[in-house]
Amino acid sequence: MTGISPTLATALLGVILVAVCAALPAQEPSSLPDHPYWERPIPLQGNAPPLPPGAEEIIANLSADGCRPCHQPQWEAWKGSLHATAVTPGLLGQLGAFDAATQDDCLACHAPRQEMVDQWWKQGLDSTLVRSGVDCATCHVRAHVRHGPRTVAETPHGQVSEQPLFRQAEFCAPCHQFDESGFSVNGKPLENTYVEWRQSRYAREGVTCQACHMPEKQHGFKGIHDRQTIRSALTVEARRTREGIRLRAGNTGAGHALPTYVTPRVLIRLEGRATDAVIEHVIARRMRWSRESGWEELADDRLFPDQWITLVLALPEEEGGRISVRVEPDYDYHERVYPALLNMLVDDLSEREKSYLQQALELTGDTPYTLYQLDCPEWSGHEAPCEETP
Numbered sequence: 001m002t003g004i005s006p007t008l009a010t011a012l013l014g015v016i017l018v019a020v021c022a023a024l025p026a027q028e029p030s031s032l033p034d035h036p037y038w039e040r041p042i043p044l045q046g047n048a049p050p051l052p053p054g055a056e057e058i059i060a061n062l063s064a065d066g067c068r069p070c071h072q073p074q075w076e077a078w079k080g081s082l083h084a085t086a087v088t089p090g091l092l093g094q095l096g097a098f099d100a101a102t103q104d105d106c107l108a109c110h111a112p113r114q115e116m117v118d119q120w121w122k123q124g125l126d127s128t129l130v131r132s133g134v135d136c137a138t139c140h141v142r143a144h145v146r147h148g149p150r151t152v153a154e155t156p157h158g159q160v161s162e163q164p165l166f167r168q169a170e171f172c173a174p175c176h177q178f179d180e181s182g183f184s185v186n187g188k189p190l191e192n193t194y195v196e197w198r199q200s201r202y203a204r205e206g207v208t209c210q211a212c213h214m215p216e217k218q219h220g221f222k223g224i225h226d227r228q229t230i231r232s233a234l235t236v237e238a239r240r241t242r243e244g245i246r247l248r249a250g251n252t253g254a255g256h257a258l259p260t261y262v263t264p265r266v267l268i269r270l271e272g273r274a275t276d277a278v279i280e281h282v283i284a285r286r287m288r289w290s291r292e293s294g295w296e297e298l299a300d301d302r303l304f305p306d307q308w309i310t311l312v313l314a315l316p317e318e319e320g321g322r323i324s325v326r327v328e329p330d331y332d333y334h335e336r337v338y339p340a341l342l343n344m345l346v347d348d349l350s351e352r353e354k355s356y357l358q359q360a361l362e363l364t365g366d367t368p369y370t371l372y373q374l375d376c377p378e379w380s381g382h383e384a385p386c387e388e389t390p
Contacts, residue, residue: 037142037165038174040108041117045137048144049158059144059157062115062137063129070156071136077219078136086110086133089363090333092125093349093356094341109175112138125352134175139166169197169208176209185287186297193260200305202255212255224264224329227369233258234266234303238323238386240376244315245270245386247323249283251303258303262287263332266325266371270313273320279313284331317379323386325372330364338364 048060064084068075078084087110095103107117111130119127140147145158149167152160165171177194184190197203212229213221222229233253239246247270251258259266265284271277286298303309315321328334338361342354349357376386 035165035170037147037163040112040174041104041114042112042138042142044114044118045141045144062113062141064132064135064137067136074136074219078221081219081221082223082225083134083221084132087131088360089356090338090360093353093360094345096124096353097345097348110134112175125356167208167210169194169203169210172209172213185295186300188297188300190262191260193256196256196260196304200255202305207255209255212253224259224261224327225367227327227371230258230327230371234325234371236268236323236325236372236374238374238376240320240379240384240386242317242379242383243312244277245313245321245323245376247311247313247386248308249303249311249325250308251305254303255305257285257305259284260302261285263337264327264329265331266327268311269324269326270311271322272313272315273322275316275319277313277315277319277321279311281309281311287332320378321376321386323372323374323376324370326368327371328368330367334361334364 045062064075064078091106091110095106098106103120104117107120107130111117111120111133113135116127116130116132119129146155146160147163147166148160149162149164150160151162173194176191178184178189178191189195197209212232213223220226224230233251235250235252237248247268249268254260262285265282265286268281268283270279281301283301283303285300285302288296288298290296313321338357342349342357342361346354373389374386375389377384
């Protein structure tokens with residue numbers, strides 16, 4: 001895509017800063033050690049070391065499919081993860097709108113291996129390797145040496161080298177924390193997950209990112225898109241009182257803000273069965289961008305670790321009520337980002353890029369799910385819990 005005017009480029013940047021990668025590298029914060037393991041892009045692996053006859057093919061194949069025969073459970077979990085789909089249709093549809101340096105910055109997290117970056121610049125949208133996203137080799141291979149949380153003396157690859165970083169939250173920070181030069185609004189980076197964790201009791205208690213997102217070493221990396229994961233993080237309690245419905249919601253399981261990023265939202269709705277009594281509360285960091293004032297934070301109603309909120313809906317004693325808690329993981333993408341891109345770039349996108357963005361718009365519309373539904377009885381002379389319904 002070429003020929004975008006400076007004015008359109010400025011507006012475009014405002015629309016998609018949140019969507020891609022804030023147009024800035026998500027590097028280690030200054031408070032983190034400068035660990036050489038996470039140089040990005042990850043340098044070319046070079047030639048595989050000499051090995052016994054018959055072993056060369058499995059060693060030289062750095063694709064995730066090359067790992068599958070011996071690591072089937074890990075491959076299956078990864079294949080269904082957001083790491084495997086880090087290069088999304090939404091990213092492919094808009095990446096060409098940026099200059100070369102910014103594209104490299106985005107790929108440094110979305111397709112971090114130099115082999116991927118090189119293929120992107122040679123083949124663009126026809127690149128297949130780049131679509132592997134954050135694959136097995138991204139985390140486990142450096143210069144054809146395999147690394148993991150422990151040493152394994154003998155494998156078909158040779159020795160697996162222990163890397164203590166695998167057991168630390170710092171392993172995740174390079175792509176899940178903007179540094180002090182990264183994009184911030186109201187003094188807070190758009191991606192601040194590691195710092196949020198570090199300031200919580202979870203860090204003090206040694207509960208790392210891996211403990212929640214890789215339980216029992218699973219490779220699904222589940223988060224806001226997974227209902228069971230969020231049910232383990234967001235607790236909702238509700239009771240029918242004489243005055244109406246009293247609801248408490250708390251972040252009891254996430255070691256960072258819930259949600260940690262700006263694109264999702266959680267919508268809590270309390271309503272009466274017979275009247276039009278309704279309360280809605282949004283758990284999110286809500287943002288707005290305009291050409292005149294740039295980015296503004298409208299509200300930050302996220303729940304930080306161990307934080308609770310209380311909502312009260314007044315109801316007549318003879319009226320019961322309902323509660324729904326809905327998670328919309330890609331709310332900002334679906335409602336703001338992709339429609340704006342399709343509108344602003346209608347004359348600048350190729351048909352293929354427009355197709356990717358349209359696909360992204362449809363996919364993000366399919367991700368919301370109901371986290372909780374509760375039914376609350378009429379007042380019966382004493383307080384009673386609201387019961388969860390299917």
